[in-house]
Amino acid sequence: MSASLARTGRHRQRYDENNFRLVSGCIPYRLTKNGKHVDKDNQIEVLMISSPNRSDLVFPKGGWEDDETVVEAACREALEEAGVRGILREIPLGVWEFRSKSRQDLCTLEGSCRGFMFALEVTEELDIWPEQKDRDRIWLNVKEAFRLCRYDWMRRALEEFLRVMEEQLKLEEEIVEASSIPVSDVAADCQVMATNCHVKPSNGQHHAFECYKLTLAHSSQKVATNMRHCF
Numbered sequence: 001m002s003a004s005l006a007r008t009g010r011h012r013q014r015y016d017e018n019n020f021r022l023v024s025g026c027i028p029y030r031l032t033k034n035g036k037h038v039d040k041d042n043q044i045e046v047l048m049i050s051s052p053n054r055s056d057l058v059f060p061k062g063g064w065e066d067d068e069t070v071v072e073a074a075c076r077e078a079l080e081e082a083g084v085r086g087i088l089r090e091i092p093l094g095v096w097e098f099r100s101k102s103r104q105d106l107c108t109l110e111g112s113c114r115g116f117m118f119a120l121e122v123t124e125e126l127d128i129w130p131e132q133k134d135r136d137r138i139w140l141n142v143k144e145a146f147r148l149c150r151y152d153w154m155r156r157a158l159e160e161f162l163r164v165m166e167e168q169l170k171l172e173e174e175i176v177e178a179s180s181i182p183v184s185d186v187a188a189d190c191q192v193m194a195t196n197c198h199v200k201p202s203n204g205q206h207h208a209f210e211c212y213k214l215t216l217a218h219s220s221q222k223v224a225t226n227m228r229h230c231f
Contacts, residue, residue: 006130012065024073025061075230083129
Protein backbone atom coordinates (compact mmCIF):
# COMPACT_ATOMS: atom_id res chain seq x y z
CA MET A 1 0.00 0.00 0.00
CA SER A 2 1.42 3.38 -0.97
CA ALA A 3 1.27 6.26 1.48
CA SER A 4 -0.75 9.32 0.58
CA LEU A 5 0.80 12.73 1.23
CA ALA A 6 0.24 14.61 4.45
CA ARG A 7 -1.16 18.11 4.23
CA THR A 8 1.40 20.84 4.85
CA GLY A 9 1.24 24.60 5.35
CA ARG A 10 -1.42 26.71 7.03
CA HIS A 11 -3.07 28.51 4.10
CA ARG A 12 -6.35 26.66 4.84
CA GLN A 13 -6.01 26.80 8.63
CA ARG A 14 -9.06 27.82 10.68
CA TYR A 15 -8.83 30.41 13.46
CA ASP A 16 -11.50 31.54 15.90
CA GLU A 17 -12.55 35.08 16.77
CA ASN A 18 -9.70 35.34 19.30
CA ASN A 19 -7.11 34.27 16.71
CA PHE A 20 -6.68 30.88 18.36
CA ARG A 21 -5.56 28.23 15.89
CA LEU A 22 -8.24 25.50 15.76
CA VAL A 23 -6.88 21.99 16.12
CA SER A 24 -8.57 18.60 15.87
CA GLY A 25 -7.24 15.29 17.14
CA CYS A 26 -8.13 12.00 18.75
CA ILE A 27 -7.17 9.40 21.29
CA PRO A 28 -6.88 6.14 19.30
CA TYR A 29 -7.72 3.09 21.37
CA ARG A 30 -8.34 -0.64 21.24
CA LEU A 31 -9.89 -3.10 23.66
CA THR A 32 -7.84 -6.04 24.84
CA LYS A 33 -9.21 -9.52 25.44
CA ASN A 34 -8.24 -9.63 29.10
CA GLY A 35 -11.29 -10.24 31.25
CA LYS A 36 -14.99 -9.64 30.83
CA HIS A 37 -15.43 -6.76 33.23
CA VAL A 38 -14.61 -3.10 32.86
CA ASP A 39 -10.99 -2.58 33.85
CA LYS A 40 -9.65 0.68 32.50
CA ASP A 41 -6.05 -0.17 33.40
CA ASN A 42 -5.92 -3.42 31.45
CA GLN A 43 -8.89 -3.61 29.09
CA ILE A 44 -8.12 -0.39 27.21
CA GLU A 45 -4.93 0.48 25.36
CA VAL A 46 -4.28 3.85 23.74
CA LEU A 47 -1.98 4.70 20.87
CA MET A 48 0.58 7.49 21.24
CA ILE A 49 3.03 8.78 18.67
CA SER A 50 6.42 10.44 18.86
CA SER A 51 6.96 14.09 17.98
CA PRO A 52 9.49 14.94 15.26
CA ASN A 53 12.86 15.88 16.77
CA ARG A 54 11.51 15.47 20.32
CA SER A 55 11.44 12.65 22.86
CA ASP A 56 7.88 13.14 24.13
CA LEU A 57 4.80 11.20 23.09
CA VAL A 58 1.52 12.80 22.01
CA PHE A 59 -1.87 11.93 20.58
CA PRO A 60 -2.51 12.54 16.86
CA LYS A 61 -3.72 16.08 16.23
CA GLY A 62 -3.27 18.94 13.81
CA GLY A 63 -4.80 21.99 12.23
CA TRP A 64 -8.51 21.97 11.38
CA GLU A 65 -8.72 23.28 7.82
CA ASP A 66 -11.48 25.24 6.09
CA ASP A 67 -12.47 22.51 3.62
CA GLU A 68 -13.32 19.86 6.21
CA THR A 69 -15.40 19.31 9.31
CA VAL A 70 -13.78 18.99 12.72
CA VAL A 71 -14.55 15.25 12.65
CA GLU A 72 -12.98 14.84 9.21
CA ALA A 73 -9.90 16.69 10.45
CA ALA A 74 -9.54 14.30 13.40
CA CYS A 75 -9.78 11.28 11.08
CA ARG A 76 -7.25 12.79 8.69
CA GLU A 77 -4.73 13.52 11.43
CA ALA A 78 -5.06 9.97 12.78
CA LEU A 79 -4.25 8.61 9.33
CA GLU A 80 -1.43 11.05 8.53
CA GLU A 81 0.37 10.99 11.86
CA ALA A 82 -0.41 7.53 13.28
CA GLY A 83 -1.41 5.49 10.24
CA VAL A 84 -4.68 4.25 11.73
CA ARG A 85 -8.30 4.15 10.65
CA GLY A 86 -11.33 3.30 12.72
CA ILE A 87 -14.63 4.36 14.22
CA LEU A 88 -14.71 7.88 15.60
CA ARG A 89 -17.11 8.95 18.33
CA GLU A 90 -18.44 12.20 16.87
CA ILE A 91 -19.21 13.81 20.23
CA PRO A 92 -15.94 15.48 21.27
CA LEU A 93 -14.34 14.53 24.55
CA GLY A 94 -13.87 18.22 25.12
CA VAL A 95 -12.11 21.35 23.96
CA TRP A 96 -8.77 22.32 25.49
CA GLU A 97 -6.58 25.40 25.12
CA PHE A 98 -2.82 25.00 24.89
CA ARG A 99 0.18 26.56 23.22
CA SER A 100 2.07 25.32 20.22
CA LYS A 101 5.38 23.79 21.31
CA SER A 102 7.14 25.85 18.65
CA ARG A 103 5.70 29.18 19.85
CA GLN A 104 5.96 29.48 23.61
CA ASP A 105 5.86 33.29 24.03
CA LEU A 106 3.25 33.61 26.79
CA CYS A 107 3.05 37.38 26.30
CA THR A 108 1.28 37.09 22.94
CA LEU A 109 -1.60 35.13 21.44
CA GLU A 110 0.68 33.78 18.75
CA GLY A 111 0.90 30.04 19.13
CA SER A 112 -2.35 29.72 21.11
CA CYS A 113 -4.45 26.71 20.09
CA ARG A 114 -7.93 25.47 20.84
CA GLY A 115 -8.08 21.71 20.37
CA PHE A 116 -11.09 19.44 19.86
CA MET A 117 -10.33 15.86 20.91
CA PHE A 118 -12.28 12.71 20.02
CA ALA A 119 -12.15 8.98 20.79
CA LEU A 120 -11.21 6.72 17.87
CA GLU A 121 -11.61 2.94 18.07
CA VAL A 122 -8.87 1.61 15.81
CA THR A 123 -9.93 -1.02 13.29
CA GLU A 124 -6.96 -0.84 10.91
CA GLU A 125 -3.25 -0.14 11.32
CA LEU A 126 -1.45 0.72 8.11
CA ASP A 127 2.03 -0.58 7.39
CA ILE A 128 2.83 2.61 5.48
CA TRP A 129 1.48 6.07 6.30
CA PRO A 130 2.29 9.67 5.35
CA GLU A 131 4.39 10.71 8.38
CA GLN A 132 5.94 7.32 9.05
CA LYS A 133 9.51 8.62 8.60
CA ASP A 134 9.02 11.25 11.30
CA ARG A 135 6.92 9.38 13.86
CA ASP A 136 6.91 6.13 15.77
CA ARG A 137 3.74 4.74 17.32
CA ILE A 138 3.30 2.68 20.45
CA TRP A 139 0.36 1.03 22.23
CA LEU A 140 0.24 1.73 25.97
CA ASN A 141 -1.99 0.77 28.84
CA VAL A 142 -3.75 3.59 30.67
CA LYS A 143 -1.25 3.94 33.52
CA GLU A 144 1.67 4.14 31.10
CA ALA A 145 -0.14 6.72 28.97
CA PHE A 146 -0.84 8.93 31.99
CA ARG A 147 2.80 8.72 33.03
CA LEU A 148 4.01 9.73 29.58
CA CYS A 149 1.57 12.62 29.03
CA ARG A 150 3.85 15.63 29.10
CA TYR A 151 1.12 18.28 29.11
CA ASP A 152 -1.70 18.86 31.56
CA TRP A 153 -4.32 19.27 28.83
CA MET A 154 -3.44 15.80 27.49
CA ARG A 155 -3.94 14.24 30.93
CA ARG A 156 -7.32 15.95 31.27
CA ALA A 157 -8.35 14.73 27.82
CA LEU A 158 -7.28 11.21 28.77
CA GLU A 159 -9.29 11.39 32.01
CA GLU A 160 -12.41 12.40 30.09
CA PHE A 161 -11.77 9.65 27.54
CA LEU A 162 -11.65 7.06 30.33
CA ARG A 163 -14.87 8.36 31.85
CA VAL A 164 -16.64 8.06 28.50
CA MET A 165 -15.20 4.61 27.84
CA GLU A 166 -16.24 3.26 31.24
CA GLU A 167 -19.82 4.38 30.56
CA GLN A 168 -19.78 2.82 27.09
CA LEU A 169 -18.29 -0.49 28.22
CA LYS A 170 -20.76 -0.72 31.09
CA LEU A 171 -23.66 -0.13 28.71
CA GLU A 172 -22.35 -2.76 26.30
CA GLU A 173 -22.10 -5.28 29.16
CA GLU A 174 -25.71 -4.52 30.12
CA ILE A 175 -26.80 -5.15 26.54
CA VAL A 176 -25.01 -8.51 26.46
CA GLU A 177 -26.55 -9.51 29.79
CA ALA A 178 -30.01 -8.40 28.69
CA SER A 179 -29.80 -10.41 25.48
CA SER A 180 -29.43 -13.62 27.52
CA ILE A 181 -32.51 -13.05 29.71
CA PRO A 182 -35.44 -15.38 28.92
CA VAL A 183 -38.50 -13.65 27.49
CA SER A 184 -40.62 -14.81 30.43
CA ASP A 185 -38.37 -12.92 32.85
CA VAL A 186 -39.02 -9.58 31.18
CA ALA A 187 -42.78 -9.94 30.82
CA ALA A 188 -43.44 -8.18 34.12
CA ASP A 189 -41.25 -5.25 33.12
CA CYS A 190 -43.07 -4.95 29.84
CA GLN A 191 -46.37 -4.46 31.66
CA VAL A 192 -45.26 -0.99 32.72
CA MET A 193 -43.95 -0.20 29.24
CA ALA A 194 -47.08 -1.17 27.36
CA THR A 195 -47.39 2.20 25.68
CA ASN A 196 -44.11 1.57 23.89
CA CYS A 197 -44.89 -1.99 22.84
CA HIS A 198 -46.69 -3.59 19.92
CA VAL A 199 -49.48 -5.26 21.92
CA LYS A 200 -51.31 -8.30 20.70
CA PRO A 201 -53.85 -9.17 23.43
CA SER A 202 -54.23 -12.72 22.19
CA ASN A 203 -50.58 -13.48 22.70
CA GLY A 204 -49.02 -12.21 25.93
CA GLN A 205 -45.68 -13.84 25.24
CA HIS A 206 -45.45 -12.08 21.89
CA HIS A 207 -46.23 -8.81 23.67
CA ALA A 208 -43.37 -9.39 26.10
CA PHE A 209 -41.02 -10.37 23.31
CA GLU A 210 -41.80 -7.28 21.23
CA CYS A 211 -41.31 -5.04 24.26
CA TYR A 212 -38.06 -6.79 25.10
CA LYS A 213 -36.78 -6.25 21.56
CA LEU A 214 -37.63 -2.57 21.71
CA THR A 215 -35.84 -2.17 25.03
CA LEU A 216 -32.75 -3.98 23.76
CA ALA A 217 -32.76 -2.02 20.51
CA HIS A 218 -32.97 1.24 22.41
CA SER A 219 -29.91 0.33 24.51
CA SER A 220 -27.98 -0.78 21.42
CA GLN A 221 -28.83 2.48 19.69
CA LYS A 222 -27.22 4.42 22.54
CA VAL A 223 -23.91 2.69 21.86
CA ALA A 224 -24.05 3.26 18.10
CA THR A 225 -25.18 6.88 18.21
CA ASN A 226 -22.78 9.50 16.82
CA MET A 227 -20.17 7.04 15.56
CA ARG A 228 -18.33 7.68 12.29
CA HIS A 229 -16.14 5.36 10.23
CA CYS A 230 -12.83 6.92 9.22
CA PHE A 231 -11.64 5.78 5.80
